[in-house]
Amino acid sequence: MSKLILSSELNEPQLKAVRTIEGPVLIIAGAGSGKTRVITYRIAHMLDKGIPQSAILALTFTNKAAREMETRVKELTRKKMQSLTVCTFHAFGLKVISENYELLGYRKNFSIYDETDKMTLIKESLRECKMFSPKINLYELSQYFSKIKTGLAKWTDDANMQSVYDEYQSGLKIYNALDFDDLLTIPLALFENHDDVLQKYRQKYKYIMVDEFQDTSFLQYRLMKLLAGSENAKGGPHCCVVGDDDQSIYSWRGANYENILMFEQDFPSRIEIKLEQNYRSTTTILDAANGVISHNTGRKEKNLWSPKEGGKPIELFYPENERAEAGFIADQITQLKIMEGFNYHDIGVLTRTNSLAHNIEEAFLAENIPYRVSGGTSFFQRKEIKDITSYLRIIANSDDDVSLLRIINTPRRGIGKTTIASLNEISSKNKISTWGSIMRLNYSRAGGQLFHDSKSATELEIFAEKIEGWKTLFLERKSQDGKPWRLSQCVRTLVDDIDYWSYLVSEHSKDEKKARWKFSNIEYFIRMIEYWESDPDNLDAGLYPWLNRISLITRDDGEDDNEGKVNLMTIHAAKGLEFPVVFIAGAEDGLIPHEKSILEEEENNEYSSIQEERRLFYVAITRAREKLFITSAQKRRYLQSEKECSPSPFLDEIPKELIIYHEKKSSIATEEEAEKYIAKMREMFN
DNA sequence: GCCCCCGCCACGCGT
């Protein structure tokens, strides 16, 4: 990459950010200021200077961002990126744990528990402690446990939950499982307690970069700081963080934008660079965004400006209800495509919650608008996919109780509640997993004595034999019928063996369509494996790498075939993305800001939750390049009843002169427009 | 002892 290219494609501060590769660097990058561009050019520049790929560690917030960054560096340098490490903090933590599992006291092939698995285990722990009640909010308890684990909360008056937490923790250990918090706390403890290990990683990763720094947690910050090392006479560690305090929207997950202040304190010799030129949006959109965000206090000073003078006004519409809203959005999209030549993939529809996407999806289906939903109940959370994944996890790690209990009687094989209760008794008495108990029963031939009928014992034996059989198939990786071993083929065999299709048919005897739909999801899952194992860059297409991969990808971004599809997603999921046209749906009081955050605000008596909601709205606005539509329904169906809504108070913070109010009329108002429309329609259908 | 069906509840963002 020549100097010429660098200076012609980057502005002055960007150039400085790219060229400053030594020492600590703090980049404050406003929305749309070419942040991703700077990071990728910076990596390319480092490689150009002869820094080996393996010495660079780039930490991102989502898998998607990591993938995009890698692709862009590849395009820029036209080189293979085999030893460049670009990943999320969690993926990096997993890598560190995998490389040191023996030292950490874990067995190979541990399972990673997502939020659902975690809640299942907490429920089990509550039962074990005789404290289970359906009234307990598992979700809240799970979040509380997270805060305890990551040091954000201390045991207070509900110290009786401490025994449940201990039970949960010992459960994880017995089942050879880790939760998401462990992926950060364990590497951190490892680095803190084993200096030799830390030094090894410090030697390897001499250049560290952190994207979306405002959304890193204190834990992640400490991890980065440890890896970077402290400042020394030679000019300090080579760590570069990039962030924007105005786009901090993950504080509920432990993110703390004060990390930016902490970085300034911890690295006094840092070089600070501000990227303030916005390349994305028109001034109309930028002025609206600035109007909103200026109501927040305690911001880092910045002056975001755009050379794209003017632009189309922001269109505001108050539909009667959520159906009218969805219809309006679908109509507008059709018109944007036909009349203004936008592509479907130029359009992003953003909502505060996942559930709001539903109505909009229906309208898209009705009007034949191709779309793609990202986020939400992920593909991997669907029951049928979780079932198959649980089988795979049991094959990789039989001690994984959450997965074992999920599939031990799915499809039904006559192992019911009583049998499982007996197994539980053996397990908790001996502090072993359920699988351990089954093995003990089978080998001691005591099964017949333990159960009233030997039928249960026999069923357990058959089940264990099946699992053992699959272990051979999946883990020994022998070629079959002269063909090389393939994971996808093994999964096919597994799905056949358990006859999942018959199970689906019997479960949905009244709804064959549903059964077929679910089975097609499994087929899609298998095709995903095929796609993944045929990637030449994939050096180990085995069961364990696949499981690791899918446990960290909760958001279903699948293959990147967004071509020709409208993007439907939450505002959170839209972070880091941009679209020529953006719709913000459900801009109502109670949604933006969300009523739960208003509640939080009242409880804590702190002026912080509302500020974060405002930042969220700011992020939503700044995703737009040319056109922005905002809808706020007058009534909305929620929890089976219709609720009167009022517009989001944030709408008042947008300067009035930037807005036009949409009447409920077709934009094909003039005869000329109508003719144009008809002509276009003819063209399309011919 | 296992399974099926019914009624109840909840639904903020996601690694």
Next chain:
DNA sequence: TGGCGGGGGC
């Protein structure tokens, strides 16, 4: 819309 627990049927 679905997930889950409890009670009754087999």
